[in-house]
Amino acid sequence: MNTLENKLNATETAKVETVDGCIVVTVEPCQLRNAATLLRNEGYNFLFDLVGFDSEALGVEYLLSQTAQPAHLLKLKSQTNNRQHPEFPSLSSIWEVANIYEREVFDFFGILFIDHPDLRRIFLRTDWHGYPLRKDYDATANDIPTHNELIPDMETSHSISLHGGREADEIHSLFENNEYVVNFGPQHPAMHGVLHLRVSIEGEEVKKIDPNFGYIHRGIEKMCEGYTYPQILHLTDRLDYLSGTMNRHAVCLCCEKALGIEAPPRAQYVRTIFDELTRIASHLLGWGCMCMDMGSITAFVYGMRDREKIMDVFEETAGGRLMPNYNVIGGLASDIHPNFRRRVAEFIPYMRKMLKEHHLLFTANPISAGRMKRVGKLSLEKAIALGATGPTGRASGWHNDLRKIDPYAAYGMVDFDEMIRSGGDTFDRYIIRLDEIEQSLRILEQLIDNIPQGAYCEKTKAVIRLPEGEFVQRVENSRGQFGVHITSRGDKTPWRVKFRSPSLTLVGALKETAVSHKIADMIMIGGSLDYVIPCIDR
Amino acid sequence: MEVKGIHIRNMKYEDFNDNEYLEKYVEELRRNGVNIFVGALNDLINWGRSNSVWPLTFATSCCGIEFMCVGAARADFARFGWEVTRNSPRQADVIFVCGTIVHKMAPVLKRLYDQMAEPKYVMAVGSCAIGGGPFKDSYHVLKGVDEIIPVDVYVPGCPPRPEAMLYGMMQMARKIKVQNFFKLTDNNKPLQENEHAGK
Numbered sequence: 122m123n124t125l126e127n128k129l130n131a132t133e134t135a136k137v138e139t140v141d142g143c144i145v146v147t148v149e150p151c152q153l154r155n156a157a158t159l160l161r162n163e164g165y166n167f168l169f170d171l172v173g174f175d176s177e178a179l180g181v182e183y184l185l186s187q188t189a190q191p192a193h194l195l196k197l198k199s200q201t202n203n204r205q206h207p208e209f210p211s212l213s214s215i216w217e218v219a220n221i222y223e224r225e226v227f228d229f230f231g232i233l234f235i236d237h238p239d240l241r242r243i244f245l246r247t248d249w250h251g252y253p254l255r256k257d258y259d260a261t262a263n264d265i266p267t268h269n270e271l272i273p274d275m276e277t278s279h280s281i282s283l284h285g286g287r288e289a290d291e292i293h294s295l296f297e298n299n300e301y302v303v304n305f306g307p308q309h310p311a312m313h314g315v316l317h318l319r320v321s322i323e324g325e326e327v328k329k330i331d332p333n334f335g336y337i338h339r340g341i342e343k344m345c346e347g348y349t350y351p352q353i354l355h356l357t358d359r360l361d362y363l364s365g366t367m368n369r370h371a372v373c374l375c376c377e378k379a380l381g382i383e384a385p386p387r388a389q390y391v392r393t394i395f396d397e398l399t400r401i402a403s404h405l406l407g408w409g410c411m412c413m414d415m416g417s418i419t420a421f422v423y424g425m426r427d428r429e430k431i432m433d434v435f436e437e438t439a440g441g442r443l444m445p446n447y448n449v450i451g452g453l454a455s456d457i458h459p460n461f462r463r464r465v466a467e468f469i470p471y472m473r474k475m476l477k478e479h480h481l482l483f484t485a486n487p488i489s490a491g492r493m494k495r496v497g498k499l500s501l502e503k504a505i506a507l508g509a510t511g512p513t514g515r516a517s518g519w520h521n522d523l524r525k526i527d528p529y530a531a532y533g534m535v536d537f538d539e540m541i542r543s544g545g546d547t548f549d550r551y552i553i554r555l556d557e558i559e560q561s562l563r564i565l566e567q568l569i570d571n572i573p574q575g576a577y578c579e580k581t582k583a584v585i586r587l588p589e590g591e592f593v594q595r596v597e598n599s600r601g602q603f604g605v606h607i608t609s610r611g612d613k614t615p616w617r618v619k620f621r622s623p624s625l626t627l628v629g630a631l632k633e634t635a636v637s638h639k640i641a642d643m644i645m646i647g648g649s650l651d652y653v654i655p656c657i658d659r
Numbered sequence: 660m661e662v663k664g665i666h667i668r669n670m671k672y673e674d675f676n677d678n679e680y681l682e683k684y685v686e687e688l689r690r691n692g693v694n695i696f697v698g699a700l701n702d703l704i705n706w707g708r709s710n711s712v713w714p715l716t717f718a719t720s721c722c723g724i725e726f727m728c729v730g731a732a733r734a735d736f737a738r739f740g741w742e743v744t745r746n747s748p749r750q751a752d753v754i755f756v757c758g759t760i761v762h763k764m765a766p767v768l769k770r771l772y773d774q775m776a777e778p779k780y781v782m783a784v785g786s787c788a789i790g791g792g793p794f795k796d797s798y799h800v801l802k803g804v805d806e807i808i809p810v811d812v813y814v815p816g817c818p819p820r821p822e823a824m825l826y827g828m829m830q831m832a833r834k835i836k837v838q839n840f841f842k843l844t845d846n847n848k849p850l851q852e853n854e855h856a857g858k
Contacts, residue, residue: 245799246763253798260798265806269766307767310716310746314723315764336764337719340797347796355793362721406724425731432728443724443818655720655758 125163129156143593145196153199154210157183160197161215164189167505168212169595170621171222172606173230175255176200179207181226183219184593184606184621188505188519192527194593211237218508221629229254229342239295244335244658246270253343254617272319272333295331296321303640307336311414311644314654316628325639330632338658345618350376350450350585353618357605358444360620361656363403364598366395368620369448374529375594375605376450377579379587384530386573388452393531394465394568395435395447396596397561401472402431403599404554404561411551411648412483415492420483427475434464450585452578465569469562476558484552493548497634497646500545507633508626511601512553513650517545523597535567547642550649586613600624600651620659624652667709667832669739675830685837697841704840708752709832710740712780715751717771719758722785722818726757734821741828748774753831755824756810759787759794760801772808780835782827783810786817793817 129135129146135156136147148156165185172182180200186193201207211234213220223234224243231252234240242249247270250262296302300321307315315336321329341360345353350372357372358365370392377383384392409424432442438458439445447454483489499509504517514521522539524532540556542549587609595604601623608617627650634650635643665681666672675681718726729736736742745751748771760768772781783804786792791802804810811834814827 244763258798263762263798265762265765265801267766267769269770270763307764308717308748308771315719315767336761336767337759338761338763338799339759339794340799341794344794344797359721359793362724406727422732425728426733429728429731429733442820443721 128159128163141590143194143196145198147198150199150201150209153197154212154215156197157212157215160185160195165195166216167191168216168218168222168508169194169602170604170606170619171219171226172617172619173226173232173254174200174608174617175230176608176616178202179204179230179232179255181209181232183212184604188521191521194595196591207232208235209233210235211240213237216508217506218626218629221625225625228252231255243333244338246335247272253340258343296329300328311647312654313410313647313652316652316654316657320640320643322640325641327635327638327640327643330635330643332628332632334628334654334658336658337655339655341659342618342620345615347614349613350587350615353615354449355446357620358446359655360622360659361598361600361603361624361653362443363406363653364399364600364603365444366392366399366447367596367598368603369446370396370530371594371596371598371603371605373448373450374596375592375607376585376587378594379590379592379607379609380450380581380585382451382579382581384452384579385576387575387577388579389530390568390572391453391457391577392448393535394565394572395445396530397564398431398434398465400599401558401561402428404558407599407648407651408479408551408554411645411651412489414644414648415489417483417489420479423475423479423482427472430468430471434461434468437461437464449578451581452576454578456577457572462569462572465565469566469569472558472562476555479555484555490548492642492645493546493551493649495546495548496638496642497547497550497649498545499630499634503633504545504630507629509601509630509650510623510626511597511599512540512557513550513627513630514601515540516542516549516553518543521602523595523602527595529596531568532564535564537561537563547646547649550651554651584613586611587615595621598623600627600653600656622656622659624654624656627652628657665833665837667829667836669832670829675833681833681837684834688837688839701840705836705838708778708840709835711743712741712752712828712832712835713743713745713750714741715748715754715771715775716744716746717754717757719760719764720787722757722788725818725821725824726755726784729821729824734825736825736828739825739828739832748772749776751775752778753780753782755782755784756788756804757784757818759792760804760807761799762801763799765801765807768804769807778835778838778840780811780831781808782812782814782831784814784816784824784827785819786815789813789815 138145164187167186167188169184169186174180178200183197185195223237226232227240228242228244251258303320305318306312307317317333319331320327341356354369357368360368405424405428409421412420435445436442438461439447499517501518504514504519510521525539537560540553589611592607595602604621606619607615610616631647635646783789788804791800794800795802812827812831814823816823
């Protein structure tokens with residue numbers, strides 16, 4: 122760390138400190154780009170997340186990680202007191218994924234990123250008034266719109282002249298005049314939700330994709346600022362509803378870390394079992410939907426049939442099917458049902474048998490394999506640059522499984538393999554999901570007979586107040602690395618909550634992988650990336 | 660007036676919870692008497708309509724997954740003749756509003772609804788579509804889908820179980836059965852529809 126500080130100080134005046142084992146680098150906005158370049162050269166090649174914040178001063182916080190040392194996070198922080206024209210240099214030329222993150226911060230905070238190639242609103246409508254995540258935002262400023270939105274075909278880029286003044290904003294067209302642009306969505310059965318893609322095509326080949334989000338943007342991050350911590354938990358299930366348990370687990374772990382408590386062993390085991398059951402259910406649905414995108418309804422019906430078994434387990438113990446709402450801060454909401462162990466134990470051999478059938482039905486099918494192999498290739502460098510974590514990154518050969526990197530709950534105690542492939546094409550992404558189901562079954566097998574006796578929940582105070590500070594927690598959900606970033610000022614409600622959505626970067630990956638493939642393959646590649654739109658929009 | 664003809668194949672009349680409501684509705688519809696010939700033809704057409712309702716494949720969030728469960732093997736709404744999900748609103752009879760409707764989505768949903776051919780029905784599935792649900796405090800969420808389009812059946816839950824959706828579907832089948840097919844635009848649609856259209 123000292124060498125890093127020396128290097129940073131050699132070029133600028135950066136403040137480097139260590140808070141809770143996490144290196145925090147604070148720089149002035151004008152030095153942000155130099156500091157970022159230096160860190161990039163130091164091996165910080167993965168931009169985990171970008172957090173915009175409004176603590177009287179507006180600011181940005183880049184959460185960085187190294188693929189060589191993935192367990193550690195570094196925070197690169199910068200803020201400005203200029204609320205009228207908050208400006209920061211864009212880092213999208215250093216980390217590609219910053220492109221999409223900076224658009225998000227621009228949308229919510231009105232922070233301008235100088236030299237960003239395409240700074241438009243990403244979630245809200247172009248005619249939206251105000252920046253909702255600023256503390257002085259007026260929530261009544263916008264009525265329900267009655268007319269359709271005119272989405273501009275222009276990219277806007279802001280630049281600064283050498284003399285320090287703002288140059289005229291540069292505007293250039295997103296699509297050429299003679300390009301043929303097709304709209305997909307927001308209501309389209311193959312879009313896996315309300316995603317809107319504008320696709321420029323030549324014949325049947327995709328040339329460029331411009332995604333448009335926000336059709337299910339519920340403003341969860343802003344709502345969290347007005348809710349107490351136990352209330353926030355209920356919103357997390359509804360982010361990525363297919364990995365609701367894991368998202369909730371992340372927030373629980375984050376609060377527990379801040380409070381200095383730990384869930385009892387029984388809760389740790391049951392949480393892990395629930396996470397893995399959710400992962401299986403999610404992968405089954407993802408598998409079924411991807412196959413349905415390719416025209417196989419049978420796979421969808423099979424996947425949903427096996428998923429119902431897991432839903433039964435959830436329902437019996439937690440009371441909810443899709444959303445168990447089961448984890449609470451300190452442990453579990455209730456003890457497990459007496460049938461829980463038997464049901465899960467019965468499910469494991471059943472699922473193993475069915476997996477064989479799924480492979481026989483679809484993986485071994487030469488037609489489907491022919492469609493998937495060598496289509497939608499994502500290289501390892503691209504996957505890291507785009508922050509495509511989870512099964513997608515692992516299919517490209519990137520070791521990014523947080524269950525291995527930074528074990529939480531009972532993951533440190535169980536024996537399982539991180540599934541890695543090297544091809545990075547659609548077939549690899551497809552097969553890795555089925556392989557992960559097998560690994561999840563292995564985890565379940567080791568845990569289900571050894572659930573320790575004892576309390577299922579640690580006692581917490583009736584009103585939970587987190588101590589002042591910033592807390593980050595990452596978990597592996599079924600689509601990749603899910604992150605929670607809570608800024609607390611010691612109140613019973615948080616000052617700022619930021620969720621890192623793994624699906625957002627996956628759509629960024631779609632933009633890269635689907636280009637120069639057929640339009641039907643774009644749908645299939647989208648299915649193999651398996652993004653969930655409400656998680657993107659939050 | 661005696662109420663006849665609201666029996667549907669799948670569930671007994673006595674097993675429904677809100678029969679008084681439906682009886683009142685029928686009474687209102689038949690206030691001016693029913694022509695025997697037209698009435699018989701009506702019954703025949705409605706028998707067919709209520710047993711082959713085609714939903715639009717529409718879902719914005721979580722409830723969509725439960726909607727998929729209703730379509731899949733265990734719940735299987737094909738048993739009720741609802742299985743032909745349409746991808747185009749032009750061919751759909753009913754729109755299941757599964758999930759939260761936000762400001763950016765509102766004009767899109769309105770447009771989808773407008774594109775559907777009459778007679779058309781709306782089912783608000785889940786607490787978000789009914790009244791904003793857990794997101795009612797948000798700056799970007801509609802407090803119920805009935806702010807922009809008229810709703811026929813509300814199915815509560817977060818998300819509703821597949822069985823709840825099936826119950827809602829059967830309620831809608833009953834509603835379709837009692838309607839006067841030849842006078843649909845006159846007396847079967849709630850008044851708010853026109854008011855909202857002009858808003």
